[in-house]
Every structure is written in C-alpha cells, then in structure tokens.
Amino acid sequence: MRWPRLIRKESESRVSSQSIYLDYAATTPVDPRVIEAMVQCLGPDAVFANAASTHGLGLVAKGLIEQARSDIAARVGAHADEIVFTSGATESNNLALKGTFGEELPHNSRLLTTRIEHKSVLDSAEQVARRGVAVEYLVTDACGRVDLDALASTLQAKATALVSVMHVNNEIGTWQEIEAIAALCRAHGALLHVDAAQSVGKLPVLLEDWGVDFCSLTAHKICGPKGIGALYVRRGRRLAAQLHGGGHEHGLRAGTLATHQIVGMGASYALAEPASEMPEIERLSQRLWAGLAAIEGVARNGSAATSIPNIVNVRFPGVDGESLRLALADLAVSAGSACNSADVEPSYVLKSLGLSDVAAAGSLRFSIGRFTTESEIDRAVERATEEVSRLRSLAPNAPNWCLS
Amino acid sequence: MDYSTEVRRRFAAAVPNWVDHSDGVVVVAEAEDRTLGLWVRCHMRVVDSTIASVAFEVFGCPDSIAASSLIAERLSGRSIKTLDQIDVRRVAVELSIPTEKLGKLLRMEDAVLACKALVDAD
Numbered sequence: 001m002r003w004p005r006l007i008r009k010e011s012e013s014r015v016s017s018q019s020i021y022l023d024y025a026a027t028t029p030v031d032p033r034v035i036e037a038m039v040q041c042l043g044p045d046a047v048f049a050n051a052a053s054t055h056g057l058g059l060v061a062k063g064l065i066e067q068a069r070s071d072i073a074a075r076v077g078a079h080a081d082e083i084v085f086t087s088g089a090t091e092s093n094n095l096a097l098k099g100t101f102g103e104e105l106p107h108n109s110r111l112l113t114t115r116i117e118h119k120s121v122l123d124s125a126e127q128v129a130r131r132g133v134a135v136e137y138l139v140t141d142a143c144g145r146v147d148l149d150a151l152a153s154t155l156q157a158k159a160t161a162l163v164s165v166m167h168v169n170n171e172i173g174t175w176q177e178i179e180a181i182a183a184l185c186r187a188h189g190a191l192l193h194v195d196a197a198q199s200v201g202k203l204p205v206l207l208e209d210w211g212v213d214f215c216s217l218t219a220h221k222i223c224g225p226k227g228i229g230a231l232y233v234r235r236g237r238r239l240a241a242q243l244h245g246g247g248h249e250h251g252l253r254a255g256t257l258a259t260h261q262i263v264g265m266g267a268s269y270a271l272a273e274p275a276s277e278m279p280e281i282e283r284l285s286q287r288l289w290a291g292l293a294a295i296e297g298v299a300r301n302g303s304a305a306t307s308i309p310n311i312v313n314v315r316f317p318g319v320d321g322e323s324l325r326l327a328l329a330d331l332a333v334s335a336g337s338a339c340n341s342a343d344v345e346p347s348y349v350l351k352s353l354g355l356s357d358v359a360a361a362g363s364l365r366f367s368i369g370r371f372t373t374e375s376e377i378d379r380a381v382e383r384a385t386e387e388v389s390r391l392r393s394l395a396p397n398a399p400n401w402c403l404s
Numbered sequence: 405m406d407y408s409t410e411v412r413r414r415f416a417a418a419v420p421n422w423v424d425h426s427d428g429v430v431v432v433a434e435a436e437d438r439t440l441g442l443w444v445r446c447h448m449r450v451v452d453s454t455i456a457s458v459a460f461e462v463f464g465c466p467d468s469i470a471a472s473s474l475i476a477e478r479l480s481g482r483s484i485k486t487l488d489q490i491d492v493r494r495v496a497v498e499l500s501i502p503t504e505k506l507g508k509l510l511r512m513e514d515a516v517l518a519c520k521a522l523v524d525a526d
Contacts, residue, residue: 318463320463320465323415323465326412326466327415361441393419393420394419394420394469395463396420396461397445397461398463399436401438402443
C-alpha cells in the first residue's frame with residue numbers, strides 16, 4: 001500500500017496556542033492517515049465484525065488484521081506469524097518476563113536486566129523474583145549503555161534463562177547494541193527479550209537477523225493509536241500465557257482482537273520509515289540542543305553519540321525541577337519522573353546514571369517527532385532560556401548542592 | 405503537581421526584589437534542608453525596631469517561592485521585638501500548600517528567626 005506523504009506546514013504550528021508539544025517519547029498524535037485506516041473498521045457499514053468469526057464479514061476483518069500483522073513484521077524484520085497482539089508494550093513486557101518463568105521454573109531460573117528499564121520490566125522482574133527467580137541487574141555506564149564485558153562475564157558465570165534489555169531508553173534515548181547482546185545471549189544459552197517501544201521508526205529493527213527471541217512493540221510512540229501493541233515471539237520459542245479465555249493469538253493472548261486498533265498499528269508501522277523521517281528530526285534535534293546548550297551550565301544527560309536524535313534530556317543546574325516544570329508549563333515536556341500526591345520523585349533512570357536527586361529533578365526530557373516544527377523548537381528554546389534565567393535570579397547565592 | 409491559583413500567581417510574578425540599604429540595619433541569615441530540596445536566605449531591614457522590608461532568596465519549589473513572597477509581605481511593618489514565630493500553618497492554608505510541605509515553610513521560619521537573633525545581638 002502506498003501512503004500519501006504528510007507534511008505539516010509552519011502555518012499549522014501550535015506555537016501561537018497554549019502549549020508546544022515536545023513529549024513524543026511519552027506518546028504521539030495519531031497520524032491522519034492512520035485515522036483514515038482505522039475508520040474503515042468502525043461504524044455499521046465498516047469492517048467491524050469479529051475476526052474470529054467464520055462468516056464473510058469476519059473473514060474480511062481477519063484479512064485486515066493479517067495485513068497489519070505483515071506490515072508490523074516487515075518493519076521489525078520478523079515473520080508475520082511471530083507477531084502476537086497485546087494492549088501495548090507494558091503488557092508485552094509482562095508477557096515476556098512472566099511468560100518465560102511460567103508455572104514451572106526452568107533450571108536456570110535467572111533473569112538479567114538493567115536498572116534503567118521501563119517500570120513494566122522492573123515491576124515484572126520483581127514479580128518473578130517473588131516466585132524464586134534470581135534477578136540481577138547489569139552494569140550500565142554514565143550514558144546508560146550495557147557493559148558488554150560485564151554481561152559476558154555474568155552469562156559465563158551463571159546459567160541464565162532470560163536477558164531483558166530495552167533497545168532505546170525512554171528517558172535519555174540511549175540505544176543498546178542489541179545485535180552484540182543477542183550474540184552473547186545465544187552463545188551462553190540465554191534468551192533475549194528487547195523492549196523496542198522507543199526504537200521502531202527511529203532506528204532499523206532487525207529482530208530475526210539479530211537473533212532476538214522476544215520483542216515488545218507498541219503503536220502509540222509512532223503516531224499510531226494507544227491501547228495496542230505486540231510481542232514478537234521468535235519461531236520455536238515458548239511462553240506461558242498470562243491471559244486466558246479464548247485461545248487467541250496462538251493461545252498466548254486471549255481476547256477479541258481489536259480490529260481498528262490493529263489496523264491502526266499496522267498503518268503506523270507501514271508509515272514509520274526511519275530513513276525518510278529521521279533526517280528532519282535530527283536537524284530539529286540539533287537546533288534544539290544548540291539553543292539549550294547556550295544557557296549557562298546546561299548539560300545533556302546521556303550522549304548524543306549514543307542516543308537517538310528525537311530524545312534530548314537536559315539538566316538545568318541551579319533550578320529546582322518542580323519550579324522549572326511549572327515555569328515551563330506551556331511546554332509539554334517530561335520530567336521523566338513519577339509523581340506522588342505531594343512531591344515529585346527524581347527519575348530513577350537519571351539517578352542510576354549517577355545524578356544527584358537535585359540534578360535529576362532539575363532535568364527535562366524534550367522529545368520531538370513527525371509533527372514538530374522549527375518554530376516550535378525556537379519558541380521552546382526561548383522559553384527555557386527566559387525561565388531558567390528568572391528562576392536562577394531568585395537565588396543568586398545558592399550553595400553548590402543546588403548547582404550540581 | 406497541583407498548585408493553588410494564588411501559588412501560581414505569586415510564582416509567576418516572582419522576580420528578584422532585594423531589600424535596600426538606605427537606612428536602619430540589614431541582616432542576612434540562611435536555612436536549608438537538602439532532603440527537602442530547599443535553600444533559603446532571608447534579607448531583613450530593620451529601622452527603629454520595625455521590620456521595614458524582607459526579601460528571600462529561594463531555591464525550591466513553587467509553593468516555597470510563593471510562601472516566601474507572602475511571608476515577606478506579612479513581616480513588613482511588624483515589630484522585631486514581638487516576632488517570635490511565623491504561623492506557617494496559616495501560610496500553608498492561605499496558599500493551599502499541602503501539609504507535606506510544611507517542613508519547607510519551617511526552614512523559612514528558621515531563617516527569619518535567625519535574622520531576628522542577629523538584630524537582637526546587634
């Protein structure tokens with residue numbers, strides 16, 4: 001299927017409105033072409049039938065789903081029959097980790113992961129640990145890269161069932177050398193799960209070639225709908241289902257398939273071509289960082305050399321993080337942190353990289369995407385420059401711990 | 405985080421506004437709590453036992469910045485001799501600051517009372 005090219009004009013920019021959206025790593029707007037594809041599955045005259053039904057309308061729905069499955073598989077270098085639909089990457093991460101350590105634990109019941117994974121991996125790791133699985137955390141460097149020598153040593157020393165590593169970190173954009181990690185896992189008889197929620201559409205993903213066993217995918221990070229994702233399960237690999245009640249998706253994930261969501265995911269994957277989209281995103285990213293770096297003392301968390309360009313995580317020394325976020329409320333950016341009722345927890349990812357609480361809290365993640373415009377970037381830099389200057393001027397004699 | 409309208413107003417309006425040194429005595433004192441992420445320096449000008457003006461330097465959250473502005477307003481014109489505490493609970497209620505943040509307001513009180521001690525010792 002050929003998709004019309006979509007170009008957002010500067011005149012359509014929301015700079016003049018209330019908020020500038022620079023939070024594409026959190027989620028993205030649905031591409032109008034994706035919406036168009038989804039609408040064909042909604043409404044009384046649309047392809048709304050249950051794809052598990054054997055009547056004609058059901059078969060049409062099944063056909064659309066299988067086309068989407070093929071489009072998704074093609075984007076990630078997989079076979080269509082290796083794609084299992086889920087509600088998103090969080091569910092996929094749960095299925096991969098908990099499903100590997102099913103009712104009967106394997107003899108090598110050890111899980112290796114890192115401390116900078118998504119919460120759905122970390123929390124699932126805690127769950128399997130409660131069932132007796134040994135969970136260990138791999139060393140990462142100051143940019144969040146896995147130390148391959150340390151991984152090799154650990155795999156050599158301890159029989160391991162599963163290694164779980166994200167392809168691209170959602171907070172700092174650091175990408176991992178998945179092919180090398182997969183080779184180490186294979187050499188030592190460990191399975192490899194990769195969370196690729198942030199990498200599809202930004203980097204080439206070649207799951208079969210790389211030797212990945214399981215891979216979590218989602219649609220809403222690449223201008224697809226929320227509430228739909230998939231788990232890549234390499235041919236021959238086995239998982240214990242976590243949802244029961246119908247035997248859908250090779251018995252791995254029960255529940256009526258959400259045709260419109262799946263079609264939307266398929267369309268978003270078909271559209272997400274890194275080679276055509278990333279050069280412009282990289283140009284905007286460089287413009288953003290050049291502007292922010294002109295603010296005194298500003299530093300980048302992670303490294304441009306090992307990060308995908310659409311995520312720029314920046315710390316602003318001398319500015320309280322909570323104040324910075326309120327001052328820049330007109331910019332939709334992320335603190336990469338979890339809030340509780342009264343206060344804001346500094347990002348566990350940034351703290352894992354060695355940042356102090358103050359430095360982690362005083363960091364913001366800017367993430368750009370398909371619909372970001374140059375004028376939005378310029379306005380964001382202007383606003384950050386203004387507010388950092390104002391907030392610093394409120395405490396010109398602040399001690400060093402506030403400036404770290 | 406949710407902030408009251410008044411906190412938002414005071415935070416948005418916050419700009420450096422230091423005390424002048426035209427007459428009287430100016431004292432400066434600090435307080436901090438690193439675990440709470442707050443540092444505050446209080447500048448107080450006292451003329452004939454009356455607090456003529458107060459200004460705070462604040463590294464902290466929007467609630468803290470807003471509270472410092474309200475406390476500074478409330479202290480101006482008061483007698484330094486009768487100053488023995490700041491009713492931080494009242495400040496918190498007035499600005500709808502959550503009780504979990506009272507510790508930050510208490511550090512502001514510490515800085516103010518340290519200023520008073522300096523004046524008393526003068």
